[in-house]
Amino acid sequence: MEKLNIVKIGGNIVENETALSAFTNVFANLKGKKILVHGGGKIASKLASDLGIEAKMVNGRRITDLETLKIVTMVYAGLTNKSIVALLQANHCDAIGLSGADGNTIRTIKRPVKEIDYGFAGDMTPTSIHNKRIQSLLELGLCPVFSAITHNGEGQLLNTNADTIASALAVGLASNYDISLIYCFEKRGVLKDIEDEGSVITQINRTHYSMLKEQGIIADGMIPKLDNAFDAISKGVKKVIIKHANDLTDEQAGTTIF
Amino acid sequence: MEKLNIVKIGGNIVENETALSAFTNVFANLKGKKILVHGGGKIASKLASDLGIEAKMVNGRRITDLETLKIVTMVYAGLTNKSIVALLQANHCDAIGLSGADGNTIRTIKRPVKEIDYGFAGDMTPTSIHNKRIQSLLELGLCPVFSAITHNGEGQLLNTNADTIASALAVGLASNYDISLIYCFEKRGVLKDIEDEGSVITQINRTHYSMLKEQGIIADGMIPKLDNAFDAISKGVKKVIIKHANDLTDEQAGTTIF
Incomplete structure (x- = not known):
């Protein structure tokens, strides 16, 4: 696809x-x-x-x-x-x-x-x-x-x-395209330490997510965002990425939820 | 076309x-x-x-x-x-x-x-x-x-x-379509007597237009509208119609400029 x-x-x-x-x-340069x-x-x-x-x-x-x-x-x-x-x-x-x-x-x-x-x-x-x-x-x-x-x-x-809207579009188009849903964010991704922009968690799967929530590493406003992301994944979206807008074209940047 | x-x-x-x-x-019903x-x-x-x-x-x-x-x-x-x-x-x-x-x-x-x-x-x-x-x-x-x-x-x-914009669209698309450009207006069309909604001039060509201007029957705000219309006609638009919005689907209504 x-x-x-x-x-x-x-x-x-x-x-x-x-x-x-x-x-x-930057967005215009996204292939x-x-x-x-x-x-x-x-x-x-x-x-x-x-x-x-x-x-x-x-x-x-x-x-x-x-x-x-x-x-x-x-x-x-x-x-x-x-x-x-x-x-x-x-x-x-x-x-x-x-x-x-x-x-x-x-x-x-x-x-x-x-x-x-x-x-x-x-x-x-x-x-x-x-x-x-x-x-x-x-x-x-x-x-x-x-x-x-x-x-x-x-x-x-x-x-x-x-x-x-973004996640509904991703889910709605998942049978037509191989979709990456990218949420641009004021941070470099989901952080282990909210004070440290270098502490980006590069990948999160569902098991990992439960663990991070229990440990209180993921909390507050991040929870509905990630719940939304996993919901999209369960409905056919290939991956959800949370990253800084400046890193949009850097495929290694941010947190990938899958 | x-x-x-x-x-x-x-x-x-x-x-x-x-x-x-x-x-x-009414517009939705226009075929x-x-x-x-x-x-x-x-x-x-x-x-x-x-x-x-x-x-x-x-x-x-x-x-x-x-x-x-x-x-x-x-x-x-x-x-x-x-x-x-x-x-x-x-x-x-x-x-x-x-x-x-x-x-x-x-x-x-x-x-x-x-x-x-x-x-x-x-x-x-x-x-x-x-x-x-x-x-x-x-x-x-x-x-x-x-x-x-x-x-x-x-x-x-x-x-x-x-x-x-309307007339530029009409002219720009004239090589692709047989175009009627319709200006909806608060009157039933171009009127012989501005006080009488029954006095619609049903058709105006260029010769007729010059005459009506000389006689002062067409004046003021109507002149740029009609100049615009004749300009569109000269550039390939089939006809320009000035009519009341309520008469949109009535093909006999209004003034046709050709």
């Missing part, structure tokens, strides 16, 4: 003009078929605050009310997505910016209201990813660039976690 | 939720291959004003400074474009939202500074339209939905007039 790299970048790159410019240059998924960052929060719209949080999670949905659609699918695409085009990477509504590429369902009403948050289903459509775009030589906005197929845009 | 409808809608539809919902329903181009409307001006950014005008024309470019990219390429795409998808029209940067579909040049510096305004060149790329997307069964944002190929997004 042909290789496909799916790369996710976070707010730390997106909101910093210098970092974004450097990243797009073969590829997809980019980008998170949001503080531009949306800043815009909301400039407009006097308060961020609504419940249990540390953002609630997407209608005003917030408009803001994230403007920033993620508009300003951020198009800025990235223009920079990639300047680096001779034939990028095409997409929300999940575009070409019906990612169709989600509005998160059901249980204890908390998350508002306009979109959750993945097993059939969310329109893999044939995305494959057609890749076959045209295009590099899809996904913002974290999806739709429900009934006219409603929905806000969706970018990490989740 | 296969038929292709290129439809342009303006701010009056885009900024009104009810009108947009009705329009997307065959089609492209939608949308203008901006007052949402961008309102956002700018809410953020305390003053609209800069010189000789009645908007100057796109960097702050304004960000606003229009957010609104046109983000909120408006994705809302339209989601509504079209809900109406079973397989829409894909594009700026000119996406897939390098429309590459413009920053308007040269002469007496006035228009800022980040993008002007068309004879090679601006990537007709092969747009044709590939149409062949996939997709309906491209263009916002009025383009790029210069060097990483810079540019603000471009939506009427100009």
Whole structure:
């Protein structure tokens, strides 16, 4: 099967003009078929605050009310997505910016209201990813660039976690491609010692992961990231890599989950 | 040659939720291959004003400074474009939202500074339209939905007039398709008597146009619209139609320029 790299970048790159410019240059040089998924960052929060719209949080999670949905659609699918695409085009990477509504590429369902009403948050289903459509775009030589906005197929845009989009894309396309799912990160990988960038754990399998969790070496925010990674592996994704954005084209760098 | 409808809608539809919902329903029912181009409307001006950014005008024309470019990219390429795409998808029209940067579909040049510096305004060149790329997307069964944002190929997004984009697309694709370029308008067509919606002039050719201008029946804002239309005709576009959005699927409605 042909290789496909799916790369996710976070707010730390997106909101910093210098970092974004450097990243797009490196990403453009990544060989073969590829997809980019980008998170949001503080531009949306800043815009909301400039407009006097308060961020609504419940249990540390953002609630997407209608005003917030408009803001994230403007920033993620508009300003951020198009800025990235223009920079990639300047680096001779034939990028095409997409929300999940575009070409019906990612169709989600509005998160059901249980204890908390998350508002306009979109959750993945097993059939969310329109893999044939995305494959057609890749076959045209295009590099899809996904913002974290999806739709429900009934006219409603929905806000969706970018990490989740990246892993759903990887799983959804795993029957078509030999996939490496790469999460770019502010560290050089998963670290044995969080204070030491030299302590990258180069490989983690499921047994190793349980051990590292028991020992408290992997904790906090890293756990959902790795759970997500192993979930993708169990669903056919060949490998998941966590690395620094600057190391994107260095195949030895970062932590490989398999 | 296969038929292709290129439809342009303006701010009056885009900024009104009810009108947009009705329009997307009608547009989705338009048979065959089609492209939608949308203008901006007052949402961008309102956002700018809410953020305390003053609209800069010189000789009645908007100057796109960097702050304004960000606003229009957010609104046109983000909120408006994705809302339209989601509504079209809900109406079973397989829409894909594009700026000119996406897939390098429309590459413009920053308007040269002469007496006035228009800022980040993008002007068309004879090679601006990537007709092969747009044709590939149409062949996939997709309906491209263009916002009025383009790029210069060097990483810079540019603000471009939506009427100009629609006519450049029509001209650029005229060697591939039998094109009808349809400008949706708040009136039923070009009117003999501006007060009487029943006075639609059904057909105008170049001779007829000169006459109507001399008689003062066609004046003001209608002149650049029609000049644009005749320019498109002279460059291979089969016909240009000016009609009300509600009459989109009525082939007898509006004014046909040929």
